[in-house]
Amino acid sequence: MTARIVIIGGGQAGGWAAKTLRDEGFDGEICVVAEEEWDFYERPPLSKASLLEPDAALPRLFSEESQATLNLNWYRPLRAVALDREAKTVHLSNGESLGYDQLLIATGGRARWPGEAWAAHPQVYTLRHWQDAQRLKHRLAQSQRLAIIGGGWIGLEIAASARKSGVAVTLFEQQPALCMRSVSHEVSQRLAQIHRQQGVDIRCGCGALELEDDNGQPVIHCDGQRETFDAVVVGIGVSLNLELAQAAGLRTEQGIVVDAQGRTSDPAIFAAGDVAQHHQYGLCIQSWAFAQNQAVATAKSMLSPEAAGYDEVPWLWSDQYQYNIQILGIPQKGSETIVRDDVLFFSLDVRGRLSQLVAFNDARTVKLAKRWMAAGRDLSDVPLADPAFSLMSLR
Ligand SMILES: Cc1cc2nc3c(=O)[nH]c(=O)nc-3n(C[C@H](O)[C@H](O)[C@H](O)COP(=O)(O)OP(=O)(O)OC[C@H]3O[C@@H](n4cnc5c(N)ncnc54)[C@H](O)[C@@H]3O)c2cc1C
CATH class of the missing domain: 3.30.390.30 (FAD/NAD-linked reductase, C-terminal dimerisation domain)
Structure with missing residues (x-):
């Protein structure tokens, strides 16, 4: 009998898994180890409403009252630093250990940086967490010129939000087209047309980018040109938080390998959300719908091995203008x-x-x-x- 389930990661997948476990009648202990101090929240608004609305609130997954009824034991803000599969134990960053009967890894990903100089510059931003959105919104309000590095979905959404706020945007993309890995050439062309109509200066196929500093202002050096901006946002993709799973010897490829039930190569350990590789497509989908629905299906399977499992075609959305x-x-x-x-x-x-x-x-x-x-x-x-x-x- 399962008495304690530990969830690592207090994001969208962790939140939906916790809720589903209770909805399905699990009355044992649920422990959530979360690096962030916030209650469960969704990330899609961070590049949209959270940047535009002056008083935007944390986009909570569940109201405070609904979350309280889940009766969760939070371990936050704390990191899970290692797994001992034999002892069925999670080691935490404060030195504590937490035993589990079943474990769910829902650790998501972190924004990638082009290099150390970019990460160290105070006016170069990434957007993954709630506080990233707060910092970026504050800076956009004081900016006239924004550079965006990366023409993927996040970069394009930030471009749209910045243009709505009246900020001039230059977007650098080293590939020959926008969102090239996820859509056809025709869609890339349409996206470029929409953004150009809104005044975004798109530089696809740009050469290597270098960052310099001019009295606290970021300067981008590219294709022989030097341009100064008020802020730079880097949106060049995500590194998945796979280290715990890898160090514990779980099978990983692009992400953690799971079956339709979300089960990893260890039958007591499951994975959900961005870190879990779609069992049919062999890719990490990294979308809101996958983080929610695959986590729901996995939580059901944790309680009942006969549960149907996850069976959805990848789907995501983006709001721009x-x-x-x-x-x-x-x-x-x-x-x-x-x-x-x-x-x-x-x-x-x-x-x-x-x-x-x-x-x-x-x-x-x-x-x-x-x-x-x-x-x-x-x-x-x-x-x-x-x-x-x-x-x-x-x-
Ligand atoms: C700005 C932005 C906009 C987006 N817009 C869209 C959109 O429009 N449409 C769409 O379909 N998708 C969108 N997405 C993608 C979607 O939000 C993600 O796919 C989803 O958040 C993934 O959920 P997750 O729970 O797997 O990971 P996350 O939401 O990243 O949560 C993982 C949590 O685990 C924590 N964690 C990591 N390691 C540890 C550890 N060792 N110990 C404890 N805690 C740990 C992290 O700090 C984090 O809080 C967007 C994402 C971002 C960042």
């Missing part, structure tokens, strides 16, 4: 992208099956596309690009 952009699925090598009205981007694999849909302000078609994907529908003969053709006729 007036656009809600939804990204369903992952583009496959060799897939062809069919564009409809500059709003829907269908990527079909060689067999005509939908491998990815990117939709700008069209949640309805995303819903429909989920069904096409689940059914493996052949769309090769469907006139997807024709605006006169009703997609709803394919319901």
Whole structure:
């Protein structure tokens, strides 16, 4: 019988796992080891409302009252520093140890830096935690010129928020196109067009970047040009917090390898959220939906080995200017992208099956596309690009 479950990580996946364990009737002890001092909160608002609203509050996952009913034993702000799998014990940064019957690793990731000089400069920022958003918001209010390093989703969202606040933005991306790893060339082009229309100076395919300091102001040296900014935000991706799992000898690849039930190579240890590798796609999805739903499925499996497990196609969204952009699925090598009205981007694999849909302000078609994907529908003969053709006729 499971008497104590320990969750490492007080983020979105940790929070949903704790709630699900209680919702499913677990009445044993739940301990949460959390490096941050805050209650469970969501990160998506950090690059959006939290930067724009002067009095934005912590985007809590659950109200204070709902969280209190979960009856959790918090160990915070503390780090889990090592696992002893034989003794089923977690060692904490204050020297304490915590035994477990089952363990969930939900440690997420940390923002990557291009180098030490960048991390040491007081006007160079990353955005991962609540206090990062507070610092950045404060600086944006005093800035006229912002440089963003990295043209991925976070960089683009920060660009949109900064432009809404009237700050001039220069975005440096070393790849030839924006969000290149996650969407087709056609979508990258559309994103660049939207941002350029809003006045963002996009420098794709830029050369190596160097940081200098000019009396406390960051200066970026690139392709023979030297430009001074009020602030620089680095959004070049995340290093997953895999060290605990690796040191304990759990199987890891891009992330912690888990099955559909979220179970790692140790049957008493589970993993959820950004650190858990999608059991079918072999990738760490790093999205809000995965952090929530895979954690919910994993928590259910911790209590009942017969639970159905996680079975969802990768899905994430991004809000930029007036656009809600939804990204369903992952583009496959060799897939062809069919564009409809500059709003829907269908990527079909060689067999005509939908491998990815990117939709700008069209949640309805995303819903429909989920069904096409689940059914493996052949769309090769469907006139997807024709605006006169009703997609709803394919319901
Ligand atoms: C700025 C921003 C905007 C985003 N916007 C979107 C969006 O629009 N759409 C979308 O789909 N996704 C978005 N995401 C991604 C989404 O927020 C993440 O996928 C999600 O937060 C992952 O949840 P998690 O619980 O796995 O990890 P996290 O939320 O990172 O939580 C992990 C927690 O574990 C703690 N921790 C780490 N190591 C230890 C340790 N050893 N001991 C104790 N605690 C530890 C960390 O400090 C952290 O609090 C965004 C992310 C960011 C940063």
